[in-house]
Amino acid sequence: MKTLLILGAGTGGTMVANKMAQALDMQEWKIILVDKDENHYYQPGFLFIPFQIYSPSDVIKPKRDFFPQNVDFIYSDIELIEPEKNRVKLAKNNQVINYDHLVIATGSHIHPEETEGLLDGGGWQKNIFDFYTVDGATKLSNFLKYWKGGRMVLNVTEMPIKCPVAPLEFLFLADWFFTERGIRDKVEIVYATPLPGAFTKPRASSILGDFLEKKGISLLPDFNISEVDAGKNKIMSYDQKELDYDLLISVPTNMGAEVIERSNMGDELNFVPTHKNTLQTKKWENVWIIGDAGNVPASKAGSVAHFMLDVVIENILRAIEGLEPLPHFDGHANCFIESGFDKGILIDFNYDVEPLPGKYPLPGFGPFSLLQESAANHWGKMTFRWLYWNVLLKGGELPFESQMSMAGKWQ
Amino acid sequence: MSEKLVLENLEWDADGFMVDNSAWTEEIGSSIAGDLGITLTDRHWIVINFSRDVFNSDGDAPSLRKITKQTDVNTKELYALFPGGAAKIAAKIAGLPKPTGCI
Known part of the structure; x- marks a missing residue:
């Protein structure tokens, strides 16, 4: 028997397990999936918890509901990956698994301890919150329910972060939420970001920057946070800028899994160096990446993991046949940006083409509008949760091509 | 040669980064820095040389975090x-393209 080992059973790992269970001859292959958590989290839903649109039960389901029957699942921490020896050591019973091909899908996680005073300054989960964990989002929800207003600062500590549009969505939803609660006039909303503008790509940055302005949200660009002074409710930047807050929403430093660091496989943020078009790791021919565990310069988002899926499956199957991997991953990302008041904006882009206005997925028709606000985009975002649980995780087909298309986009 | 003369015959992109990094010399680096009002010290050169080494091996200027972790x-x-803007300015002086760090 040969072994395909998948580390991490989140969005990427689960999709790979489902696809591979169909693609491989299971008389010849064994598929093993490892994860330390029994729950699957619908991470795009975390954003809605602070505003009481979703509750934790909307975003958590047992992982086992999404695994094919013929895949072995092991609940365990991963102790060490030894790519030179083609084996992985697990924490549980000191088990050692030898593999023929390895897929790393261990994702990225927030590390508030990387910023001085953020986690240990005394303000964490009092008037400083994250919304990238269920715990943080839920505690923030309780806080916002009774908040009387003041200055809310949303700060991104450093790039790259998972889902780079999430901070913007949080700001738009906050504007809507405080309006609904009748206290919008008592809340000042400020976005302090290390980026030079509202977003990472120029055209979208300018259009999304206009949305911020329209909604009365101030933008403080080029803000590289050095520390939080939780006693004085103040954040400071490396170039000596200071910003007072009453409520600080932090998007802390995002890093790859600690096992990547222990195994000496990652870069300075524990992301595994990966060929950006084949998804093969740079050092090991039988080690592959899906999702945000790698360092490819694409957005760290579920839609990207989905667009990576067909490429990584095809390339593993080719490698098994002794063929070279194909450079078919184009960095395609597709993000619904919730903009508040039951509207949304959609962006679609890849490594080479920045988000452009237009219609998607059917050129000229839509139903979704690119880089413009519409009710259909909001509807798309809300429907996506159903598609995610029922189609996407199980490796089903969505009506979107993996590779980005220029059709329907206006140059 | 004056700073102006050293820099005049080179090609620059819209953001003021050198187009052909192979044409870079230490003298050019000093001139770019001078243009930006920076006098280079040994500490600057640690960062500039490290940035160029990383670029030559990875094809990308290093992020701030990489510089601070490895120097x-x-x-x-x-x-x-x-x-x-430390990463940007260091790359500019080192004659490298604008860092692609953010996505």
């Missing part, structure tokens, strides 16, 4: 050495 220059010092 003895910490983030506060880095901002003091290269005021106005």
Whole structure:
């Protein structure tokens, strides 16, 4: 028997397990999936918890509901990956698994301890919150329910972060939420970001920057946070800028899994160096990446993991046949940006083409509008949760091509 | 040669980064820095040389975090050495393209 080992059973790992269970001859292959958590989290839903649109039960389901029957699942921490020896050591019973091909899908996680005073300054989960964990989002929800207003600062500590549009969505939803609660006039909303503008790509940055302005949200660009002074409710930047807050929403430093660091496989943020078009790791021919565990310069988002899926499956199957991997991953990302008041904006882009206005997925028709606000985009975002649980995780087909298309986009 | 003369015959992109990094010399680096009001010290050169090494092996200028993790220059010092956006300014002086760090 040969072994395909998948580390991490989140969005990427689960999709790979489902696809591979169909693609491989299971008389010849064994598929093993490892994860330390029994729950699957619908991470795009975390954003809605602070505003009481979703509750934790909307975003958590047992992982086992999404695994094919013929895949072995092991609940365990991963102790060490030894790519030179083609084996992985697990924490549980000191088990050692030898593999023929390895897929790393261990994702990225927030590390508030990387910023001085953020986690240990005394303000964490009092008037400083994250919304990238269920715990943080839920505690923030309780806080916002009774908040009387003041200055809310949303700060991104450093790039790259998972889902780079999430901070913007949080700001738009906050504007809507405080309006609904009748206290919008008592809340000042400020976005302090290390980026030079509202977003990472120029055209979208300018259009999304206009949305911020329209909604009365101030933008403080080029803000590289050095520390939080939780006693004085103040954040400071490396170039000596200071910003007072009453409520600080932090998007802390995002890093790859600690096992990547222990195994000496990652870069300075524990992301595994990966060929950006084949998804093969740079050092090991039988080690592959899906999702945000790698360092490819694409957005760290579920839609990207989905667009990576067909490429990584095809390339593993080719490698098994002794063929070279194909450079078919184009960095395609597709993000619904919730903009508040039951509207949304959609962006679609890849490594080479920045988000452009237009219609998607059917050129000229839509139903979704690119880089413009519409009710259909909001509807798309809300429907996506159903598609995610029922189609996407199980490796089903969505009506979107993996590779980005220029059709329907206006140059 | 004056700073102006050294820089005049080179090609620059819209953001003021050198187009052909192979044409870079230490003299050019000093001239770019002078243009930005920075006098280069040994500490600057640690960062500039490291950035060029990383670019030559990875094809990309290093992020701030990479510089601080792999040299003895910490983030506060880095901002003091290269005021106005440490990673960007260091790459500019080192004759490298704008860092692609953010996505």
